Amino acid sequence: MSLRRSLTRAVIAGALMAGAVFGAVAPAGAAPLFEPLAPIQKLDVDRYTGDWWQLAAVPQPFNLNCAKDTKANYQLIDPNNVRVQNTCTTWSGGQNLIVGNARVNDPVTTAQLHVSFPGVPTQENPDGPTNYIVTYIADDYSWALVGDPFRTSGFVLSRSPQATPDQWREIRRVVEQRGYNACLVITSPTTAGSPDIRPLCTV
Template sequence: MATASAVAAPPGEPVAAPAPVPELDLDRYLGTWYQLAAVPQHFNLACARDTRATYALDPQGNISVYNRCTTWANTVNDITGTATINDRETGAQLHVSFPGVPTQDRLDGPTNYIVTALGPDYSWALVTDPSRISGFVLSREPALDAQQWNRIRAAIETAGQNTCSYLTSPTTGGRGDIAPLCST
């Protein structure tokens, strides 16, 4: 497990943001991703299962974001937004905005989405933010094998987060339970 010292800084000094992957191939990253685990956030508490994000290029050259899930009432909850790349060196630090969502409705803004780890074949991704408050395990498929989960747990710790903060996300064709990632 990650310890506090993994992200600790001297008193009064800011903690450095997690490192992005060295290079994000946007063409390979675009498409649909299943959320297989996440640090619970207010905006995803309505989601009971089958949470997905679909990324595509929009006409302005930004990334369109379409998030969708099935709610506890068995209805669809979805939202559309835009992502802009803030880091041209790696392409892995972005600002994601959603119109009408307080604090997230500006098209440009500070980084709030960092791809910190990727499977070598882009089969999975780990995403967090500069303060490590959020976290998402994304996969191209609704299920991962044990070796992939072990790599993801190690990536979470490398990013300075605790695997127990991540809860599995029920996905049709994958896990059906909600459990801390440290116990699975």
Template sequence: MNVRQTQRAIEKVAVAAALAVTVSGSVAQADPLAGTPPAPVASLDLERYLGTWNQLAAVPEPFSLACAHDTQARYTLDPAGNVTVDNICTTWSGAPNRILGTAKVTDPSTDAQLHVSFPGVPTQDQLDGPPNYIVTALDTDYSWSLVTDPARLSGFVLSRTAELTAAQWDQIRSAITSAAGMDPCVYLTSPTTGGIDTIEPLCTLRPAG
């Protein structure tokens, strides 16, 4: 991809992100539950949740614009019992992009609410703090996960595999609406090798299978 193609790709994502943010604001104003944080899943087996997750869709945020494809989160336990967060992706120029952080459980009754911090990132550099990572839906076999935050400003569809079936996507869209209290239209697909290779609102996605 040359410089002009890269610039156009970034501009396309930026426009889509701006539209998604606009829609998100409208939905939040109309949603009577907007001021109520989404509930976490009843119980999360943290050991089982560890490992590599592929980001297949997300609410666009400024820090994610550098990622062109293959965004992953890798979770491992550190000696203190917290979760080491290793986020990686491939940029529009083909270079790897990586950031390391730490997640601490803030809700021992479910283990499904955590505070994630990233050293050097403004407003996210404190190890302790309120939850900003809530697992709001999770498949019974831990094949996919839906994550958001108390204000519903972020959202991530995570999967163990690069591709999901049409039935799984239907389940996820339903969970975004019912469990997270959000609009699937504010989520954009994340291009992944071996999976979806386009960027489009999740509400319009029609995968085969």
């Protein structure tokens, strides 16, 4: 079975499972349903720079052409702006690359930003509202969970392209604790890690 077909099946399976549990009580300790995604107390933006692998995500239209090895590189421009470079390997084996900017919208936590990319509809304005919230980061900055205020997007980012079974369980716990439906978060294949595409709720 092709990776593309696997992704389609994973998304459909996730949607079906989400439908089955929609309206269910959130797990103990989870954010109340429909409460906006909360940022961490304080993000060290300089420490946050560098390479991040996408291990899982809520599928986005701009990401569907990415078959594997989805990666972000962040570089500090000044205290309020970060250069964003996203890359991935496409289904045909080529490389996708796009460069944009992340502007800090919240000087208190510095964990709420607006990310913009020239030429991308709805993301061209560099002065738009917050659409990138760091809602969790490990103490050692080894992995993070990022999303938008309404959880229509969500990205599990890691300094490593692979995760152990224990790490996957921790990722799922945090994703659910932050108010996401883990069945709508789909794992992202990496060459050096897992080739699987499946809902996080099955991990």
